[in-house]
Amino acid sequence: QVQLQESGPGLVKPSETLSLTCTVSGGSVTSGAYYWTWIRQPLGKGLEWIGYISYHGYTNYNPSLASRVTISKDASENQFSLKVNSVTAADTAVYFCAREPHGAFFDSWGQGSPVTVSS
Amino acid sequence: EIVLTQSPATLSLSPGERATLSCRASQGVSNWLGWYQQKPGQAPRLLIYDASNRAAGIPARFSGSGSGTDFTLTINSLESEDFAVYYCQQRINWPFTFGGGTKVEIK
Secondary structure: OOEEEEEOOOEEOOOOOEEEEEEEEOOOOOOOOEEEEEEEEOOOOOOEEEEEEOOOOOEEEOOOOOOOEEEEEEOOOOEEEEEEOOOOHHHOEEEEEEEEEOOOOOOEEOOOEEEEEOO | OOOEEEEOOEEEEOOOOOEEEEEEEOOOOOOOEEEEEEOOOOOOEEEEEOOOEEOOOOOOOEEEEEEOOEEEEEEOOOOHHHOOEEEEEEOOOOOOEEOOOEEEEEO
16 A cells, blocks of 8 residues: 655745655556646645656656646656745645546545645 | 546535535546544544545445446435545546545535
């Protein structure tokens, strides 16, 4: 049973960089069967797909965020990470990491990591 | 970007009643539509994939139907643990998008 766990600062200052890590257990970020994904949810609002990284490092981002987002992975730690630069209050949200089997829907999620952008 | 519109925004029902939730896509998504359930403080949980297939471990009272632009999630005989927010999601085109959600609340 795969498990995903987000970690990172809960408070980021405006104009700085938001950084989160997702640690995967019970599965491997080098598995060719999955895309490793980030999704966010502003408080009380809906879900927004941010992007994913594949087993070989290919990334695909939401065009609305692509200029500010980087997703990377560390196979040795079995982790993948999210960076969002130049953050504003609009980036305040709960950030989820999730697993997407190829050609399928998000079948495993982390519990979510709340991030507030404030000075 | 494909816009998914869910209705109603809130559904007030009693345990044992049937819930019917709608998701409409701004363009056809074939059957590449899924449904998720989210409870407060939790991550979403996949209920239905490819419009009508229940995910592993999902009770039979949950069913999905539809194709193209109009989809329905039906929950037969609501149980107490079913009161939650439900989201639809399309995966035919990037960026993947979600609907705004339907909250099923206890009447």
